Amino acid sequence: MEVYNVLVQYFPSFMVALVETLKLTVVSLLCATVLGVVFGLFKVSGIRLLTLIANIYIDIIRGTPLMIQTMIVYYGLSQTLRPLGFSWGPIGGSFTAGAVTLSLNAGAYMAEIIRGGIEAVDKGQMEAARSLGLPYGNSMRKVILPQAFRTMLPSIINQFIISLKDTSLISLIGIHELTQRGKILAANSASRVMAIWLAVALFYLVICTTLSKIALLVERNVSYGRK
Amino acid sequence: MEGSKEIKIQVKNLKKNFGRLEVLKKISIEITEGEVVCMIGPSGSGKSTFLRCLNRLESITAGEVIVDGHPISDPNVNINKVRENIGMVFQHFNLFPHLTVLQNITLAPVDLKLMDKPSANQKAMELLTRVGLADKEKAYPGQLSGGQKQRVAIARSLAMNPDIMLFDEPTSALDPEMVGEVLEVMKQLAADGMTMVVVTHEMGFAREVADRVVFMDEGYIIEENTPDEIFNRPKEVRTINFLNKVL
Numbered sequence: 001m002e003v004y005n006v007l008v009q010y011f012p013s014f015m016v017a018l019v020e021t022l023k024l025t026v027v028s029l030l031c032a033t034v035l036g037v038v039f040g041l042f043k044v045s046g047i048r049l050l051t052l053i054a055n056i057y058i059d060i061i062r063g064t065p066l067m068i069q070t071m072i073v074y075y076g077l078s079q080t081l082r083p084l085g086f087s088w089g090p091i092g093g094s095f096t097a098g099a100v101t102l103s104l105n106a107g108a109y110m111a112e113i114i115r116g117g118i119e120a121v122d123k124g125q126m127e128a129a130r131s132l133g134l135p136y137g138n139s140m141r142k143v144i145l146p147q148a149f150r151t152m153l154p155s156i157i158n159q160f161i162i163s164l165k166d167t168s169l170i171s172l173i174g175i176h177e178l179t180q181r182g183k184i185l186a187a188n189s190a191s192r193v194m195a196i197w198l199a200v201a202l203f204y205l206v207i208c209t210t211l212s213k214i215a216l217l218v219e220r221n222v223s224y225g226r227k
Numbered sequence: 228m229e230g231s232k233e234i235k236i237q238v239k240n241l242k243k244n245f246g247r248l249e250v251l252k253k254i255s256i257e258i259t260e261g262e263v264v265c266m267i268g269p270s271g272s273g274k275s276t277f278l279r280c281l282n283r284l285e286s287i288t289a290g291e292v293i294v295d296g297h298p299i300s301d302p303n304v305n306i307n308k309v310r311e312n313i314g315m316v317f318q319h320f321n322l323f324p325h326l327t328v329l330q331n332i333t334l335a336p337v338d339l340k341l342m343d344k345p346s347a348n349q350k351a352m353e354l355l356t357r358v359g360l361a362d363k364e365k366a367y368p369g370q371l372s373g374g375q376k377q378r379v380a381i382a383r384s385l386a387m388n389p390d391i392m393l394f395d396e397p398t399s400a401l402d403p404e405m406v407g408e409v410l411e412v413m414k415q416l417a418a419d420g421m422t423m424v425v426v427t428h429e430m431g432f433a434r435e436v437a438d439r440v441v442f443m444d445e446g447y448i449i450e451e452n453t454p455d456e457i458f459n460r461p462k463e464v465r466t467i468n469f470l471n472k473v474l
Contacts (some may be wrong), residue, residue, distance in 0.1 A: 122319075122321070124317055124319055124321035125321060125323065127284055127315075127317070127321065128315075128317060128321035128322075128323070128380075129323075129335075130284065130307075130310065131282055131284060131310055131313070131314075131315040131384075132310065132311070132334075132335035132383070132384070132387060133307050133308070133310040133311035133312075133335060133339060133387060134307070134334075134335055134338060134339065135307050138338055138339075142334060142338060143323055143334075146325050147323075147324065147325050150325070
């Protein structure tokens, strides 16, 4: 089995690349969750300006390819921000640019997930919290969001899977993650191209399948007060 | 009504529209301290909307609502402060399902820094004992029956030490055998002198506990009087028709 041989031979370097992939995914998803909560709350705020801002952000991200977003952040923003003292892309770190792109991208989808989660919480919950004298923000934090997060968890894990696979596309800007590793290996031993790419695919497959199984488990265990 | 008692709720010419639909059309009423007022009337008559205007869960289209001296129809009034003093019990309980019974009761007083955690817990246990659920502190709402849920909801409201309690059809979502236990807690509250406004279909409760019964229809108060007068000598045709249907 050629794939097996490739796996064994390059295991350490695959693992280094895998760690990079996971690092990029986790960092991006954490930032995306923050963005998602902010813009998700904008969407349910009932304040027209905030809803508009959230809609524009979400439409731009959903309406453009990730590849173009990467280009804009990596080359475009890097150039624009250089006079301000920031820089990344071809000059600074491509990891930063990749993380920014993926955060912005996943943030838009997270905003929709979080909006959906909040709207799925019964209206009476907010009314009960408010009638006790809790201000809107406290009601959101203590009553609505904890319930929303439980129902959203499977969708959040699903977004994690999507973003994990999207990191592959971002290898384009030279982050040394799994796909990039595959490219380098394939370039160096052309005769084993098939085995190398199958090995790379296997890494993604194992992680994504595990995650989606976890999502399923979580989905079955979202009810309260049962252990 | 004794003249010495303070007016707790004063409603003047209250109007409430949902879009072009006029739900409340000029409601005026005064409720004094310790009074138990039952609102009755057909569904869609505006009773629940009226109740929800008293703590501004519904915005007020026109008119004045003054609770404990605070003009809550004024957008500048700190509505959260006023609400701390007005408990509300809902038809569908609206307990927080992710929190235990004890946490449901202590959430607001602790979060609003009115009490520290130990004293809030102690108070919650007292309230649970009062509603007969002292053994349920660690249960989640999902593990309780409807009647138990509603009693916890009452305890949760009482934890804020309100002067006024609003009840929005508190027994309508309950199985018949559980109605009694909730009404019993409410009777106790009334006997302790709580000012209560109760939207209800429980005519027996209204007859027995209310100081005043208000009959509403199509967004107006049609008739209000003592339970004895309303149930035994109703004056308005619409009241008579309604009572003939429900009694």
